[in-house]
Amino acid sequence: MNETTSRQRSRPERVAEAIKDWVVENGLLPGDRLPGEAELIARFAMSKGTIREAMRLLQAQGLVVTKTGPRGGSFVGKVSKDRAHALLANYFYFQNVSIDDIYQVRIALEPENAAAVAGHLSADQIGELEEILARYAAPARDADEERAQHIDSLRFHARLASFGQNALLGFFIGFMAQILTDLTVYKRLYSERNLELWRRGLRHQTDLVAALRRGDADAARSIMRDHMETARRMMEDHEAVVMKRFMAE
């Protein structure tokens, strides 16, 4: 590939790479202790500054966390979902992704997820979904309340995605819900009301929960597909907003 253009890597980069490899080869797990600064300085025969820059490279990726004080030091970190969202959002910052692009993917993935989790939810999980649903059971009275409801409705999808067994599918769906949430906060989407479509959306979600509870995968898939297509239509009027912002960490 681009080995031809492979420029000389800086020392911190090489050290970070070496530590990463070392963690993998030894099968270290989140929370496991890494060598302290002093030992790394000795082992790599490099200065404190270089070692620290290497640790910062790993820290930014969520691969290590550090604590000060006695019993402190560096530890293997489990990359959090939020951090993965943020890092991925950075990539899309300079890509042009429209609302409709997001919905094209949601329509392909969300029905699949709904079908997959049908009949595999605990009572607690069903309860949590119903609890979220209850937060927007009545029409919003102003724009702020409507925005809050919309965010809750996205949270419904994010939670549902997290309940599945397929971490890949769950992450993709959760990422899109996060993007739409951020756009809602920053762009005042849904400022225009459409009561009819709103009512249909709510109906979809309650029907969906019922289908999930009785384990009807086909119904769940079908309801989710309708729901997604309704939601997409709600967006059609709005400009094709593109993602243009770095996400907060």
Add this chain to the structure above:
Amino acid sequence: MNETTSRQRSRPERVAEAIKDWVVENGLLPGDRLPGEAELIARFAMSKGTIREAMRLLQAQGLVVTKTGPRGGSFVGKVSKDRAHALLANYFYFQNVSIDDIYQVRIALEPENAAAVAGHLSADQIGELEEILARYAAPARDADEERAQHIDSLRFHARLASFGQNALLGFFIGFMAQILTDLTVYKRLYSERNLELWRRGLRHQTDLVAALRRGDADAARSIMRDHMETARRMMEDHEAVVMKRFMAE
């Protein structure tokens, strides 16, 4: 107390955050110049080491690149697809993602993409796809050649995904192709031959190119769905390998 359990961030983290915000507020674009070390030291009234650690945090995310020498300095970076792949793969390192999980998502997304690009490909793009296809037009004679063919076949999907207009859809598909490529390299998947399935897979892809060329979206979708299900079946015999490795940068 400060805020809700918000631990005090280190100075490099705060500096990195400030620079990131500054870039966004001023709408800087990839390639645009950032202040040099000396100026940042003055502006933030912090030491060289602290500033450098901040830049490393941003560098790890792909948000800045630095060059030495005259005309050197730090510049806004466009996060590359490869880097985004690697950062995202770090997240899945500690998640359990099986081959079948990946195929569940591929089956949902790839047919959609095939339909979307049908009729919208340039002659060059069609030509590139055919060129890749030609690399595995004949059955492999040994395991190494078979592995190379499998990687080429994944490259076919990655290229096809990159030709679409939907950057989100393209990224997700490309990411999965990358994961499968890495697994192929490191795990010797497909060591067992199944000539019949292989022949069918090749036939699918050639039929697909024909459908794409004549702009038949429905046919492209249908062929791709069959192709994905065939590929999934080729995997069924193999253990449910999970992703367990950090990806190279």
Add this chain to the structure above:
DNA sequence: TAAGATTTGTTCGTATGTATC
């Protein structure tokens, strides 16, 4: 080709902050 200028890269010594015992 060679020398000089400019900018990041690296080192070392020292001092400070912070959490645990």
Add this chain to the structure above:
DNA sequence: GGATACATACGAACAAATCTT
């Protein structure tokens, strides 16, 4: 509260890369 162990931060000097002349 004091001692301890660890990361965090500073400043001055030197090294390396690379552009210009």
